Amino acid sequence: MTRRGYYAAVDWGTSSFRLWIIGEDGSVLAERRSGEGMTTAAKTGFHAVLDSHLSAVDAPPHLPVVICGMAGARQGWKEAGYVDAPAALAAIAGKAIAVPDVDRDIRILPGLAQRDGRCPDVMRGEETQLLGATGMLGRGRYLVCMPGTHSKWVRLCDETVEGFSTFMTGELFEVISRHTILSHAVADAEAIEADDSAFLYAVARAKDSPALATNMIFAVRAGQLLHGVSAAEAKARLSGTLIGLEIAGALASVESVDGICLVGSGRLGALYRAALESQGFALQLVDADEAVRAGLSAAAQTIWPV
Amino acid sequence: MTRRGYYAAVDWGTSSFRLWIIGEDGSVLAERRSGEGMTTAAKTGFHAVLDSHLSAVDAPPHLPVVICGMAGARQGWKEAGYVDAPAALAAIAGKAIAVPDVDRDIRILPGLAQRDGRCPDVMRGEETQLLGATGMLGRGRYLVCMPGTHSKWVRLCDETVEGFSTFMTGELFEVISRHTILSHAVADAEAIEADDSAFLYAVARAKDSPALATNMIFAVRAGQLLHGVSAAEAKARLSGTLIGLEIAGALASVESVDGICLVGSGRLGALYRAALESQGFALQLVDADEAVRAGLSAAAQTIWPV
Incomplete structure (x- = not known):
């Protein structure tokens, strides 16, 4: 150096x-x-x-x-x-x-x-x-969405975490894709694009009818059997269903907030952004990589002041 | 013979x-x-x-x-x-x-x-x-619950299937138990008893708040980390959450029925019976083994009349 x-x-x-x-x-x-x-x-x-x-x-x-x-x-x-x-x-x-x-x-x-x-x-x-x-x-009351293997939704007021909820979305997507009857339906599918209509439709449907989530997941397989749904569409539907279910749950228990902040990066961040914006939410965007580096820096400055 | x-x-x-x-x-x-x-x-x-x-x-x-x-x-x-x-x-x-x-x-x-x-x-x-x-x-309009790896809920009117919905409950229970972060939490747990209070509580909670299902599943792991929840309780909670979610979904899209019929057998049949009865549903019970044998017999008599 x-x-x-x-x-x-x-x-x-x-x-x-x-x-x-x-x-x-x-x-x-x-x-x-x-x-x-x-x-x-x-x-x-x-x-x-x-x-x-x-x-x-x-x-x-x-x-x-x-x-x-x-x-x-x-x-x-x-x-x-x-x-x-x-x-x-x-x-x-x-x-x-x-x-x-x-x-x-x-x-x-x-x-x-x-x-x-x-x-x-x-x-x-x-x-x-x-x-x-x-x-x-800025200061205020935010709902912060942090997508990932275990997505976090955090109720943040100024600099205090009031509470948070983890949704097992990413891990469920992985194990359903790999280890269930859907594995053949989604095999070799390419990455989902954020503007994929099957993805956004599944987000909307699961957000509106969260109780039907595990039925919608089976319908991905049935759609492949009966209508020849492609692997790309099957993967988009599975992902959209799980993310829509998460959004329904995250918003179910929240009262008023000043805004929703999405702390994400890369492809997953883009999918969550598209999912949330398609549901009418205006987002403040924070890059996840920048956020963690800024957080580590803030901690370092407290531990080892210059 | x-x-x-x-x-x-x-x-x-x-x-x-x-x-x-x-x-x-x-x-x-x-x-x-x-x-x-x-x-x-x-x-x-x-x-x-x-x-x-x-x-x-x-x-x-x-x-x-x-x-x-x-x-x-x-x-x-x-x-x-x-x-x-x-x-x-x-x-x-x-x-x-x-x-x-x-x-x-x-x-x-x-x-x-x-x-x-x-x-x-x-x-x-x-x-x-x-x-x-x-x-x-008897004749009438029934909602028929058939628990299993892929649970079926069937809208039956007299002898006509009007429609049906599959919920991937059993398979999700298996893959979550085996392949996710919950695998340690539920490892070596004994079979769930139908009167298990953690099971019935989870059924009620997921039925009332289906959108929170994947959060409740993560909470099983967090409960183990923070409160030392036992493997038996973790397994009961996971099962109850998935069955409660299924019940919420199955009932969401149904209008009036003359009754709910549970076609089940063994331990899984007993769990579904307890889950549904704890939610106030009166059930007609049909043994799944007897039903399939009766159905095969009816078909045989049509194919090969005496």
């Missing part, structure tokens, strides 16, 4: 690893991305994975590291616990735990927990995205 | 094979059950599986055989097509197809198809159960 690194920021999810070297002026000096998420690192060693990426960008030996995500889970590197919701996002950095017995200062940020007996819920990683997103949103 | 067989009746599903030898007086002379369903028989040969069971009960060489279920699917023994709904159940026997190039008279009954573009649907095997059930129910 030609310029001096201030800290390394790591977003360490279940199946992905991303690292940025941040300079004293806040600029990104280097970036690494890999598939060495928690699942892989739990076998090969978290320390070894982190060191290999730090070495690859010639990071100084004592550069501190701030980490969010599943590295802090019980089955991760070092359990980082949870901050209980309702939670001020600024409190996250203060609850970071230090990884013991390592030769540099490595902190893992906690997740958020909602201990409500009826709707228990947890997040790890998204709280750091939210911390970053609050710097980009 | 000491008494003379009239015909063999076979219910050949995806994963199960059941055969009964029926005497001229309608009595069951012999019975066979095995796991050689369509999936197995497609590899080992349908003819060989059938012959081995007929031999095992010393069936006469020319005893005719009537079959319902997945043996008539495209990927089965010989495709038996569909009768289109609305359909008079008595029409099924007339549409049976004969298996060619075999040394006995073997007929496979067709399934039912609903070609409606919005709600395409199919069944194979349940139409024969329905044919049998109509002989046990």
Whole structure:
């Protein structure tokens, strides 16, 4: 590195690893991305994975590291616990735990927990995205949608998480596509485009009739048998049905909000944007990658003030 | 066989094979059950599986055989097509197809198809159960619930199927239990009892708030992480959520009926009975095994009148 690194920021999810070297002026000096998420690192060693990426960008030996995500889970590197919701996002950095017995200062940020007996819920990683997103949103009461394997819908007021709900949309899409009678119907289908009419129709139908979701999913298979529905259309219908069901559920329990904020990126972000806008919602958009980096930076500045 | 067989009746599903030898007086002379369903028989040969069971009960060489279920699917023994709904159940026997190039008279009954573009649907095997059930129910307009891997809810008027809806409840329960983040939460749980309070609570909650189904499923995992919910309770909640969602959907699109009929058997039948009765529905109960045998008998008597 030609310029001096201030800290390394790591977003360490279940199946992905991303690292940025941040300079004293806040600029990104280097970036690494890999598939060495928690699942892989739990076998090969978290320390070894982190060191290999730090070495690859010639990071100084004592550069501190701030980490969010599943590295802090019980089955991760070092359990980082949870901050209980309702939670001020600024409190996250203060609850970071230090990884013991390592030769540099490595902190893992906690997740958020909602201990409500009826709707228990947890997040790890998204709280750091939210911390970053609050710097980009104005004050107010927002409903924040964070699509993913386990999509989060967060009731955010100023910089406080009042509560949140996880929908298992992405994981259900995966297991239904791979392991059920629909696997043949969707096999080898290309990625869904955000303006796909079958996708948007399924979103609308599941949002309006969420109780029929598992019937609509079977109808994808029946449509293939009876009407020769293509794999692309089958995949779009399955995805639209699950996302429409999620939207119905996320909005069912919400009173007034100033706006809906979508924290997304890439193809999945585009699908959620199209789904929500087709249902008449005006969105504030925050890039998920920028949000997590901003959140890690905010935490780093609290932990290691200049 | 000491008494003379009239015909063999076979219910050949995806994963199960059941055969009964029926005497001229309608009595069951012999019975066979095995796991050689369509999936197995497609590899080992349908003819060989059938012959081995007929031999095992010393069936006469020319005893005719009537079959319902997945043996008539495209990927089965010989495709038996569909009768289109609305359909008079008595029409099924007339549409049976004969298996060619075999040394006995073997007929496979067709399934039912609903070609409606919005709600395409199919069944194979349940139409024969329905044919049998109509002989046990009085005339009238019934909503018939047939639990299973792909649960069917059928709008039956006298002996005509007006329409039906499949819910992928059983298969979703299986893949969520085996292949998602819930797999650890439900691992090694014992079978759910029908009076399990966690099961009945989840049924009620999903029926009242179907849009929250995939959130409730994630909450099973979060409840385990935060509150140490047991595997037995996790499994009961997952099952109750999916069955409650199904009940909400099945009832959403139905106008008045004279009654709800549950065609079930065993543990799954008991769970559905408890779920529906806990929601205030009075049920007429029909044993699924008796119904399919009665349906096969009715078809046999049409195909081979004495």
